[in-house]
Amino acid sequence: MSDLNAESTAFRAALDAVRAVEPRIADAIAKELHDQRESLKLIASENYASPAVLLAMGNWLSDKYAEGTIGRRFYAGCQNVDTVESVAVEHAKALFGAEYAYVQPHSGIDANLVAYWAILADRVEVPYLKKFEKRQVNDLSDAEWAELRAAFGNQRMLGMSLDAGGHLTHGFRPNISGKMFDQRSYGVDAATGQIDYAALRETAKEFKPAVIVGGYSAYPRKVNFATMREIADEVGATFMVDMAHFAGLVAGKVFTGDFNPIAHAHIVTTTTHKSLRGPRGGAVFAGPELADQVDRGCPMVLGGPLAHVMAAKAIAFAEARRPEFADYAQRIVANSQALAEGLKQRGATLVSGGTDNHLVLIDVDKYGLTGRQAEQALLDSGIVTNRNAIPADPNGAWYTSGIRIGTPALTTRGLGVAEMDQIAELMHTVLGQTKAGASKAKFDLDPAVSDGVSKAANELLGGFPLYPSVDLGA
Ligand code: DSN
Numbered sequence: 001m002s003d004l005n006a007e008s009t010a011f012r013a014a015l016d017a018v019r020a021v022e023p024r025i026a027d028a029i030a031k032e033l034h035d036q037r038e039s040l041k042l043i044a045s046e047n048y049a050s051p052a053v054l055l056a057m058g059n060w061l062s063d064k065y066a067e068g069t070i071g072r073r074f075y076a077g078c079q080n081v082d083t084v085e086s087v088a089v090e091h092a093k094a095l096f097g098a099e100y101a102y103v104q105p106h107s108g109i110d111a112n113l114v115a116y117w118a119i120l121a122d123r124v125e126v127p128y129l130k131k132f133e134k135r136q137v138n139d140l141s142d143a144e145w146a147e148l149r150a151a152f153g154n155q156r157m158l159g160m161s162l163d164a165g166g167h168l169t170h171g172f173r174p175n176i177s178g179k180m181f182d183q184r185s186y187g188v189d190a191a192t193g194q195i196d197y198a199a200l201r202e203t204a205k206e207f208k209p210a211v212i213v214g215g216y217s218a219y220p221r222k223v224n225f226a227t228m229r230e231i232a233d234e235v236g237a238t239f240m241v242d243m244a245h246f247a248g249l250v251a252g253k254v255f256t257g258d259f260n261p262i263a264h265a266h267i268v269t270t271t272t273h274k275s276l277r278g279p280r281g282g283a284v285f286a287g288p289e290l291a292d293q294v295d296r297g298c299p300m301v302l303g304g305p306l307a308h309v310m311a312a313k314a315i316a317f318a319e320a321r322r323p324e325f326a327d328y329a330q331r332i333v334a335n336s337q338a339l340a341e342g343l344k345q346r347g348a349t350l351v352s353g354g355t356d357n358h359l360v361l362i363d364v365d366k367y368g369l370t371g372r373q374a375e376q377a378l379l380d381s382g383i384v385t386n387r388n389a390i391p392a393d394p395n396g397a398w399y400t401s402g403i404r405i406g407t408p409a410l411t412t413r414g415l416g417v418a419e420m421d422q423i424a425e426l427m428h429t430v431l432g433q434t435k436a437g438a439s440k441a442k443f444d445l446d447p448a449v450s451d452g453v454s455k456a457a458n459e460l461l462g463g464f465p466l467y468p469s470v471d472l473g474a
Pocket residue numbers: 045108167217
């Protein structure tokens with residue numbers, strides 16, 4: 001059990017120390033807690049980490065350099081970082097049933113870059129550049145590097161399209177993955193809004209990618225990773241899954257069998273702060289064939305590991321191994337489905353007609369709005385969401401036609417299916433009463449409506465205190 005006084009004392013002492021140097025930073029930290037307590041957070045990629053996770057990050061582990069891997073560092077005196085990283089790895093492997101885990105990535109993009117490098121380095125030595133033995137790939141002359149880059153330039157990636165819910169790091173131009181790889185996308189069936197595996201197979205056969213990427217940041221359905229692995233095997237591709245969004249549902253055994261990426265992919269990446277409810281960071285899981293290359297992530301791709309964040313990852317993985325985390329994961333999905341049902345009953349149109357996971361995508365074009373207008377109208381009414389493209393979006397990636405919502409955070413806070421129906425009512429009230437304005441960003445919403453919804457949202461949250469063990473005082 002958490003000790004209310006101990007946690008409050010710890011956070012108060014930390015803020016006092018910060019305030020003594022720069023009061024504006026202490027105030028911003030304290031205000032962030034206040035603002036999070038007051039807001040109805042439906043951002044699908046956010047959560048509330050436990051006090052133990054948060055406190056594990058605020059200490060002198062931050063002072064240590066430890067480039068390299070466990071027991072093989074480029075700095076002396078890393079025995080405690082070795083312990084921290086080993087314990088994090090031990091929990092991560094047990095949690096996901098993985099053969100190998102790498103817990104150094106600082107973020108999801110870092111985890112994906114480590115994975116991409118591992119895949120390319122592993123593939124390059126065998127089918128293409130036989131003269132480069134695995135151990136030599138990281139120690140080439142300039143001319144050899146030029147040859148290698150040319151080889152990498154020809155590597156192809158097949159990932160989910162952005163408007164179907166894919167992520168920028170899955171081979172899109174604003175991210176370096178879109179420059180490392182020649183990318184082609186798979187999408188969803190226009191009628192069902194769900195992945196069209198037959199079309200994916202056809203594209204893979206024709207395009208012959210080196211890498212097929214599964215995973216998403218805005219797709220509301222389960223993905224059949226067993227089928228995707230079959231397709232990857234048919235075309236000789238490496239199958240990677242980015243499970244950043246749904247790692248908590250894998251850890252909590254909601255996604256099992258064909259839907260468990262660890263069982264089917266060659267390599268799996270994640271962030272640790274979304275549905276997994278840990279600190280802000282990333283991780284990579286792989287079988288033995290890619291583990292050696294992933295271990296080179298630092299210094300190949302990453303700076304020195306953040307030992308304080310690895311400590312917090314260890315705490316989060318340990319928490320997720322407890323039986324109550326499986327219950328939490330089930331409740332995330334039950335809440336998401338209740339929210340989807342509540343919205344549909346009130347006339348909303350949902351991409352794919354519903355959800356199997358933690359997120360719901362509302363087609364706000366059906367309310368005559370852009371995503372940008374809807375996002376701001378909801379925010380003005382105390383409901384925090386984010387706009388997102390929907391399949392074949394007529395408004396593009398900036399204005400969009402969708403609103404993405406998710407339940408990991410509110411489920412942590414304790415809200416259940418009854419509250420989800422109330423939230424559906426509040427959202428439908430805002431979306432139904434907002435009128436599009438003169439531009440794709442402008443809109444009209446009667447302040448009486450936004451104020452009323454904001455008040456109702458606040459009353460709802462009042463029954464579910466956030467961080468109840470933490471009292472920062474007046
Ligand atoms: N920014 C994350 C999300 O909101 O889905 C993905 O990087």
